[in-house]
Amino acid sequence: MITIDMLCYYSKLRYMNAMEKFTYAMLTLLFCVVSRSLAMAVLVLAVNGILTVRKGGIPFSRYWHYLMIPLTFLILSTLAVIINISPVPFDAAAVPLGTYYLTASYASIRKGIQMILTALASVSCLYFLSFNTPMTDVLSVLKKLHCPDLLVELMLLIYRYIFLLLDISFCISLSQDSRLGNRDLKTSMRSFGTMVSVLLIRAMARSGALYDAMEARCYDGRLQVLDEQYPPKRTEILWIFFFESLLFVLTIWSKLK
Amino acid sequence: MSETPILKAENIYYSYDNEKSHSLNGLSLEIFRGRKIAFMGANGSGKSTFFLCCNGINRPSKGTLYYCGEPYDYSRKGLLKLRSKVGIIFQDPDNQLFSASVYQEISFGILNLGVSPEEARQEVEQVIDKLEITPFRHKPTHALSGGQKKQVSIADILVMHPDIIILDEPAAALDPKHTILVNKIVDQLTEEGITVLMSTHDVDYALAWADEIVLLHEGQVLMQGSPLDVFTDKEILTQTNLAQPAVLQLFESLCKKGILDASLPLPRDLHTLEHYIENIQTSHNKEETNPCPQK
Numbered sequence: 001m002i003t004i005d006m007l008c009y010y011s012k013l014r015y016m017n018a019m020e021k022f023t024y025a026m027l028t029l030l031f032c033v034v035s036r037s038l039a040m041a042v043l044v045l046a047v048n049g050i051l052t053v054r055k056g057g058i059p060f061s062r063y064w065h066y067l068m069i070p071l072t073f074l075i076l077s078t079l080a081v082i083i084n085i086s087p088v089p090f091d092a093a094a095v096p097l098g099t100y101y102l103t104a105s106y107a108s109i110r111k112g113i114q115m116i117l118t119a120l121a122s123v124s125c126l127y128f129l130s131f132n133t134p135m136t137d138v139l140s141v142l143k144k145l146h147c148p149d150l151l152v153e154l155m156l157l158i159y160r161y162i163f164l165l166l167d168i169s170f171c172i173s174l175s176q177d178s179r180l181g182n183r184d185l186k187t188s189m190r191s192f193g194t195m196v197s198v199l200l201i202r203a204m205a206r207s208g209a210l211y212d213a214m215e216a217r218c219y220d221g222r223l224q225v226l227d228e229q230y231p232p233k234r235t236e237i238l239w240i241f242f243f244e245s246l247l248f249v250l251t252i253w254s255k256l257k
Numbered sequence: 258m259s260e261t262p263i264l265k266a267e268n269i270y271y272s273y274d275n276e277k278s279h280s281l282n283g284l285s286l287e288i289f290r291g292r293k294i295a296f297m298g299a300n301g302s303g304k305s306t307f308f309l310c311c312n313g314i315n316r317p318s319k320g321t322l323y324y325c326g327e328p329y330d331y332s333r334k335g336l337l338k339l340r341s342k343v344g345i346i347f348q349d350p351d352n353q354l355f356s357a358s359v360y361q362e363i364s365f366g367i368l369n370l371g372v373s374p375e376e377a378r379q380e381v382e383q384v385i386d387k388l389e390i391t392p393f394r395h396k397p398t399h400a401l402s403g404g405q406k407k408q409v410s411i412a413d414i415l416v417m418h419p420d421i422i423i424l425d426e427p428a429a430a431l432d433p434k435h436t437i438l439v440n441k442i443v444d445q446l447t448e449e450g451i452t453v454l455m456s457t458h459d460v461d462y463a464l465a466w467a468d469e470i471v472l473l474h475e476g477q478v479l480m481q482g483s484p485l486d487v488f489t490d491k492e493i494l495t496q497t498n499l500a501q502p503a504v505l506q507l508f509e510s511l512c513k514k515g516i517l518d519a520s521l522p523l524p525r526d527l528h529t530l531e532h533y534i535e536n537i538q539t540s541h542n543k544e545e546t547n548p549c550p551q552k
Contacts, residue, residue, distance in 0.1 A: 009397060134397065136358040160357050163399035167351075209352035216312050216347075217413065218340045218369035220333075225356060226364035226378055228395075 004130055011056040011132040017232040018137035019144065021129055024240045029125040031247040032118055037254035040247060041117035047243070048124035056132050070123045074116045082112040135159050140227040153223040161203070168202050169195060261326040262287040263452055264311060264421060269320030271306050276318065280306040282476030288454065293447050295463040296456040298473035299498040304456040305348070308423045311454070312345045341370050344414035345423040350406035357397045359390065359409055366417045384416045388442060404435025411442055422446055424455040464488055464502040465526040472497050485523050504530050
């Protein structure tokens with residue numbers, strides 16, 4: 001199983017109403033992006049961290065590891081915004097490079113940090129959703145939000161197929177390994193190519209068999225399924241309302257400032 | 258008036274390669290309501306192809322299939338009606354389970370029958386309870402074990418309340434524990450009067466379980482009869498790559514050695530054979546305690 005997928009099934013927040021989690025994550029993300037406030041980003045990061053690690057029971061090391069992935073990317077990309085090459089040195093730091101300076105201003109550093117934290121807080125909102133909500137629950141929310149049926153059905157089948165094809169590729173790769181199929185770069189490349197072509201053929205065969213199985217159960221072109229129901233709780237709704245109201249006020253305040 | 262067969266195949270042919278060769282080659286048989294039929298035969302003898310024909314997925318190029326005396330109607334409406342009555346459980350559950358959620362997966366078939374969501378929910382809960390799926394109902398389907406996937410795939414069909422359930426090698430790739438579990442579920446189905454068609458290579462299980470055995474060979478019915486009739490015909494068994502059930506082999510051997518009386522009815526399971534042997538022991542003990550019976 002893919003780790004994130006596995007974690008969400010073990011999360012203590014897994015049985016919380018999916019619409020509540022979705023609403024919380026999306027509204028928080030929206031306020032984060034609109035306000036671009038440093039304080040709000042820190043607040044959102046902290047709250048999402050507490051919810052995912054303390055309430056959801058996701059190990060801190062895992063959460064931190066996953067947070068580091070976008071952080072590395074963000075730091076590298078924001079460096080381009082912070083550092084300038086200019087004939088005039090800026091106020092924060094300057095390294096002479098011949099007649100030019102590798103330089104940064106306090107304003108650009110502040111802007112860079114703000115961008116990093118805002119992006120990280122936004123990612124943490126999505127992490128909150130994906131660490132605590134199985135994909136099938138997310139899809140049921142999308143359905144309730146009147147997302148086109150075709151899109152939701154495709155996502156449902158693709159999600160299932162990811163795991164089926166991963167299983168097949170793992171078995172093929174294991175079989176290739178057992179016969180020295182990855183002995184050197186040349187054989188590895190050849191083995192990988194063979195695996196991809198076999199995967200395509202297997203995927204086609206599987207989709208045919210799956211379609212037959214669905215037809216056998218009176219499939220008429222529409223994937224009708226029931227979802228498990230986890231009713232929303234009044235206290236949770238109140239907490240979400242309170243927190244989002246706070247973010248709303250902070251957003252207005254940051255824009256008026 | 259004789260009973261109408263629930264399913265009848267009349268000289269059916271099916272080809273996967275534009276009639277160059279035939280997987281079903283003039284197959285004819287009759288199946289009666291409430292029977293437990295084991296389909297046996299070598300790999301490629303046409304068992305799975307016939308099952309797909311029974312469900313209307315494969316349409317025979319020649320010949321006719323009948324459900325309750327009515328020829329199959331291959332219109333969209335006719336197929337939906339047929340498939341609501343004839344359910345098939347595929348050999349590989351990964352070819353059947355399309356959803357990542359057990360609950361969604363089981364609800365799919367019954368919702369397609371046009372049942373209201375409330376009623377469907379009740380039915381799904383019932384079948385989850387009946388097939389002991391509750392402990393893993395919240396797991397995603399890709400995280401289930403082979404046996405659990407098989408349980409879900411049976412629930413998929415059972416929830417639709419079909420008249421006929423077709424099981425294509427239900428115990429394939431299962432460990433003994435899950436094989437026993439699946440066999441227990443199959444027993445429950447037959448107790449409920451559902452007609453069960455099962456393909457299997459397990460001769461011991463077929464002898465003990467089935468009312469009737471259908472031996473297929475090269476797309477035709479080689480023999481259809483009671484398990485004892487079929488499994489005592491060694492020539493036919495060799496032709497279909499099958500061995501005689503262990504219990505019959507042991508019984509025959511014990512009879513040849515004079516330990517058991519050959520006039521005893523053929524045992525269908527180890528329990529009966531054990532009973533025969535117990536009887537010898539009992540009569541032997543009686544002789545020992547009373548060595549000179551009065552004449």
